[in-house]
Amino acid sequence: MAHLRSVLSPVLPDASSPAVALLLHGFGSHERDLPGLARWLPSGLPWASLRAPLDMGYGGAAWFPLSPDGGMEQAAIEEATDAVWAWVDAHLADDARIVPMGFSQGGLMALQLLRTRPERVVAPVVLAGFVPVDPQPADTLLAEARPAVFWGRGDADPVVWPDAVARTRAFLADHATAETHVYPGLGHSICEEEMDDVRSFLASHLPV
Numbered sequence: 001m002a003h004l005r006s007v008l009s010p011v012l013p014d015a016s017s018p019a020v021a022l023l024l025h026g027f028g029s030h031e032r033d034l035p036g037l038a039r040w041l042p043s044g045l046p047w048a049s050l051r052a053p054l055d056m057g058y059g060g061a062a063w064f065p066l067s068p069d070g071g072m073e074q075a076a077i078e079e080a081t082d083a084v085w086a087w088v089d090a091h092l093a094d095d096a097r098i099v100p101m102g103f104s105q106g107g108l109m110a111l112q113l114l115r116t117r118p119e120r121v122v123a124p125v126v127l128a129g130f131v132p133v134d135p136q137p138a139d140t141l142l143a144e145a146r147p148a149v150f151w152g153r154g155d156a157d158p159v160v161w162p163d164a165v166a167r168t169r170a171f172l173a174d175h176a177t178a179e180t181h182v183y184p185g186l187g188h189s190i191c192e193e194e195m196d197d198v199r200s201f202l203a204s205h206l207p208v
Contacts, residue, residue, distance in 0.1 A: 004087045005051040006031060019122065019206060020092055021099040022084070022113075023049035024106030026128075028060040034103065040195040042202055045099070048091070052106075053083050063105050074134045081112045088120070099206065101125040101198070103190060104159065108132065114149070118142060123205040125150045125198050127190050128157055130164040131171045142175040149176040150201045152194045154186025 021041055023034040031051035038047050052061040064076035088098060098121050102110035107129015114121045115136035126149065149172060153160065172178035181197050 004083055006048045017046050017096050019097040019099055021045055021047035021101055024102035024109045026104030026106050027062045028056055030060055040199045042206055063109050072132050077132055081116055097122045099123055102129055103127045123148055123202055128153050128188055130160050130168045146177045148205045149178045150198055151178050152181040154183045156185055157188045159188035
């Protein structure tokens with residue numbers, strides 16, 4: 001199993017942290033891409049920005065391979081998910097809640113954490129993200145619990161295929177209480193309006 005590298009917040013997560021945000025970058029990016037979003041997190045919430053395990057050879061990384069038609073291998077997704085949980089188990093207290101915030105492929109990973117160990121996850125944030133085709137271990141539990149999820153995307157996103165958007169919309173309708181935002185004119189990116197909405201979402205759903 002890959003050992004993930006990370007960038008940590010100035011207030012380091014430790015065994016006493018009741019909740020920790022995990023920043024999960026997109027395909028071909030790196031662990032230093034998303035820490036700029038930390039200013040929209042609740043004050044004092046520690047965070048860690050993880051580097052995906054698949055080295056792409058030019059400074060970037062990916063959580064799992066993607067085919068040109070958007071195809072994904074479930075085994076590779078599971079391996080990446082296991083690597084994130086291994087990092088969590090090695091660095092955080094057993095009862096610490098995880099607040100995953102992921103962009104694009106990292107958004108899929110944020111939902112993977114919810115769909116595998118939902119008891120450890122609170123208020124996941126999915127930015128231009130999507131779900132894979134295959135069901136996941138905790139989906140039945142999620143259909144009953146309907147946890148809060150933030151899903152934001154642009155209506156001009158040329159990267160996430162329409163079938164992936166439709167699949168994600170259907171999944172969230174059946175398995176979550178989703179706060180969904182679609183931003184006019186936004187491509188495969190993140191805007192300040194979206195992050196202001198994320199801040200309000202987290203303020204409403206994180207334990208105080």
